[in-house]
Amino acid sequence: MTPLGVQTSIGDLGTPLSEVTFVVVDLETTGTSASRSRITEVGAVRVRDGEILDEYTTLVDPDTLIPAEVTLLTGITQSMVATAPRIEKVLPELLAFLTEDPDSVLVAHNAPFDTGFLKAACEREALEWPAPPVVDTLRLARALLPVPKVRNHRLGTLAAYYGASVTPDHRALDDARATVDVLGGLISELVPLGATSLEELRAVSKPPTKAQRARRHLAEDLPDRPGVYVFTDSRGHSLYVGKSNNLRRRVASYFTAAESRRRIREMAGLVEAVTPIVCATDLEASVRELRIIAERKPPFNRRSRNPENVRWVKLTTDAYPRLAVVRSVKDDGAPYLGPYRSAREADEAREALLHALPLRQCTHTFAPPERTVPRCVLAQLGRCGAPCDGTQGRDEYGVHAEEARTAMTADPAVVVDALTARIGELSAELRYEEAASLRDRLVAFLRGARRSQRLTALASVPHLVASRPGDRGWETIVVRHGRLASCAVLTPGTDPAAFLNSLTATAERVPPGPGPVPNATAEEGELILDWLTTPGTHLIEIEGEWTCPLRSAEAHDRMTHWAHGRASAQ
Incomplete structure (x- = not known):
């Protein structure tokens, strides 16, 4: 699960085009509909660094009539395919050719057409589509060769423009061979623009602007190390902050055709100017990025700029506690659920608790001298015990308040059981929209409970040192009360004891505080938790206990993922 509010960006760019195996595919078919038409011929060419490594081609018996206009276009007649193998034999062979190198990239001109037919054929034959990365030469050509530089972007036009060795003639192998030459020509257009990797090739949507090209030099002297980069303007003001495991390569990508975001x-x-901040590990880079964005609020960063703009669900400490949506956590001993990105999501979580427990929703203070007020509609409907008019005493009401506290901080079973039972009833009555609404409330509650329980557990630990193997040695971090206090890499040949003593002695001193995130943002806490719970991580030192309740909200993690149509991350 992506940590709350963490900025996302395209991945670090890095597979050189010279090392990529491309499988260029072309199909001839009986029509244009992948569901109704069938494949009549397959052509595929495997190529790497401009060298053709292998080819595959065959006619295919479509088990249907070939329309006359298709025969006129392709030259493929009914008699030509009468003795050809059927798709159930050809398709496994083509997939094997495509996946012989597991990192192969599928290339086609108007790729959605070819991949659409192949996916439909796989579905009919009960074969798994390997889902390779795809490069569409038509899309590339439209981005790099605007009209009138070329008359149009048909394969024949592009083949002539680049002087292809084969003229496309609507036969699968010849068209695939022509596409190989077109691909080479398009790649040659990209190299002067600074795009030299597969990731950049796939990201191209339009040529870089003149301003982008003029600033390529800004990346030249940056290190090939993980860290944070800060783009600044002529007055030194921060424009954009990002992070990468390779500063030079990532910054360079902003000034190539790979960068297609309009704002960027x-x-x-x-x-x-670009200011690099070299970091010891990816985790340190991610945390520094969050802190700098929150501090400087760069105008071109959309996410993580305002971590303080969150909501919490709080069980108040009144004589008769109630649930309130608040903006901040106070040192008042109250349990808090969240944080949530929006007030709407926090309200959904609050409604989930109120569905399960008859807590009051009024704002009556019950300040001494205690006085009664007329009972509200909710009390008349049985959804509140009516402490306002004295019907329910403090001890009786306190039982429900304590159940709410337990659900928020430890075991959410009372909420889960009540809502899942009602969802089942609504579904049985075919009231699916109401069931979905209740499900969303339950998911919002569980997500907030899981988040606050995990963050609270980490924040309660005064001192924790953990380490895991990395590319340059053992990545080691110091965490104090939920905040990353220090980070370094234990390289081979270094004295571990001296390294650890130095790391902990120079680590930031972090005092305890109230709530799930007393000294850091929730985003930082979740990044640290994800790092700590990665397989292969070793705990080196710990003061106190780092535990979560056995029946905590995390036990229902699969439910929150299922509700949004994806498998659990665990």
Whole structure:
């Protein structure tokens, strides 16, 4: 699960095009509909670094008539395919050719057409589609060769433009061979633009602007190390903050055709300098990025700029506690659920608790001298015990308040059981929209409970040292009360005891505080938790206990993922 509010970006760019195996595919078919038409011929060419390694081609018996207009276009007649193998024999052979190198990239001109037919054939034959990365030469050509530089973007036009060795003629192998030459020509267009990796090739949607090209030099002297980069303008103001495991390569990508985001292309015209901050590990880079964005609030960063703009669900400490949606956590001993990105999501979680427990929803203070007020509609409907008019005493009401506290901080079973039972009843009555609404409330509650329980457990630990193997040695972190206090890499040949003593002695001193995130943002806490719970991580030192309740909200993690149509991350 992506930590709350963490900025996302395209991945670090890094597979050189010269090392990529491309499998260029072309199909001839009986029509244009992947569901109704069938494949009549397959052609595929495997190529790497401009060298053709292998080819595969065959006619295919479509088990249906070939329309006359298709025969006129392709030259493939009914008699030609009469003795050809059927798709159930050809398809496994083509898939084997495509996946012989497991990292192969499928290339086609108007790729959605070819991949659509192949996926439909796989579905009919009960074969798994391997889902390789796809490069569409038609899409590339439209981005790199605008009209009138070329008359149009048909395969024949592009083959002639690049002087292809084969003229496409609507036969699968010849068209695939022509596409190989077109691909090579398009790649040659990209190299001067600074795009030299597969990831950049696939990201191209339009040529870089003049301003982007003029600033490529800003990446030249940056290190090939993990860290944070800060784009600044002529006045030294921060425009954009990002992080990468390779600073030079990532910054360079902003000034190539791979960068297609409109806002970022606009920003490129304002950049005057790039400040690199080298970090020991990816975790340190991620945490520093969050902290710098929150501090400087760069205008071109959309996420993580305002971590304080969150909501919490609080069980108040009144004589008769109630649930309230608040903006901050106080040192008042109250349990808090969250944080939530929006008030709407926090309200959904609150409603889940109120569905399961008859807590009051009024704002009556019950301040001494205690006085009664007329009972509200909710009390008349049985959804509140009516402490307001004295019907329910403090001890009786306190039982429900304590159940709410337990559900928020330890075992959410009372909420889960009540809502899942009602969802089942609504579904049985075919009231699916109401059931879905109740499900969303339950999911919001569980997510907030899981988040706050995990963060609270980490924040309660005064001192924790953990380590795990990395590319350059053992990545080691110091966490104090939920905040990353120090980070370094134990390289081979270094004295572990001296390294650990130095790391802990120089680590930031972090005092305890109230709530799930007393000294850091929730985003930082979740990044640390994800790092700590990665297989292969070793605990080196710990003061106190780092535990979560046995029947905590995390036990229902699969339910929150299922509700949004994806498998559990565990």
